[in-house]
Amino acid sequence: MLRRSFVLGVAAAAALTGLIQTAIPSAASAADRFITVASTTSTEDSGLFGSILPKFTAKTGIEVRVVAKGTGQAIDLAKRGDADVLFVHHKPSEEKFVAEGFSTLRKPVMYNDFVIVGPAADPAGIKGGKDVAAALSKIAAAKAPFVSRGDDSGTHKAELALWKTASLDPAKAEPKESWYRSIGQGMGPTLNTAAAMNGYTLTDRGTWLNFKNRGPLTVLVEGDKRLFNQYGAMLVNPAKFAHVKAADGQAFVDWLVSAEGQKAIADYTINGEQLFFPNANEPGA
Structure with a gap:
């Protein structure tokens, strides 16, 4: 009886270990669903990302990891394929980024x-x-x-x-x-x-x-x-960089310009003062 109990105990432990090992890759896969956004110091230092990104993640399950640089450095980062999305504030540079094929479309977001x-x-x-x-x-x-x-x-x-x-x-x-x-x-x-x-x-x-x-x-x-200070967002072109997370990156850009994303931007205030003004649907923005 003692030997049988021991064998059953070992079998149960092995089964439990198997369940844990099965669960770990699943949890890791969920944690690994993220995109990298090359953006400006202003979106980070203003506290905007701290306010809106948790709302996007809660809706989609996609974590956003921000690399905050000056716009020129952020663009260079995206041009090397080291980001999935570019979110900056210099329209001529953004339009050049698209013209050179590093993105296919610039979306105005806010100002x-x-x-x-x-x-x-x-x-x-x-x-x-x-x-x-x-x-x-x-x-x-x-x-x-x-x-x-x-x-x-x-x-x-x-x-x-x-x-x-x-x-x-x-x-x-x-x-x-x-x-x-x-x-x-x-x-x-x-x-x-x-x-x-x-x-x-x-x-x-x-x-x-x-x-x-x-x-x-x-x-x-x-x-x-x-x-005046306009911001725009662009998916980095997956045709140039196959590793770009195109679906999740596009989901973020689409959310920024959606009614929900635009409201999240407008709702961010400090001492009652609004910091950014959404204008995704404004012609010419």
Whole structure:
């Protein structure tokens, strides 16, 4: 009887082990259902992804793993096939990405705006202005510290374009303008540097609203239509990279522009202030 009980015990343990081994691959398969999204620091630093991605995952079972870089770096990542979806904010670069065959379609998703922030003391005297070119001209004339991301991000590209509207290009000035600091970092470190220097900088409003270490900084210039900031999303072309998770990646893009995704974006606020404004169905966006 003792021997029979022992044999039955061994058999039961073996059966249990088999059940566990069978269950483990199933759980691993579920955990492995994810997509990689190359996106900007603003969508991450603003807290938007933290708000909307759990809603997408709860609906679809697809985890979204974000690689947050400046727009230029995010595009390069996608061009290497290291992402399934690209979600950035520089329309000319996005359209070029599609034209070069790295995606077949760009979908507009949302917009917000850029603002110029600087010290409340405002040595350049730009506070309350609605003309961004005039504000930049005053900063240059006063040689007041200006901190540039200098990282080929969408914000950096926008900043360089705005300097051109003022017929200035401090990034290429020779000798180098000592008041213009290009640091090659993301929006958070750029704002930290501006705060430490009592300097000015250009920031997307979403990151600014979620930024805690403001120090002496405040919004000084806003409202110029040239400060408009559009975001778009694209599935990386699986015809170029066979490993792209096309179905799940497309599901994410489709969700972003769906009524549910657009509402999730609109519902994200900080202290009652909306950070991004969905416009997937707006012509020309």
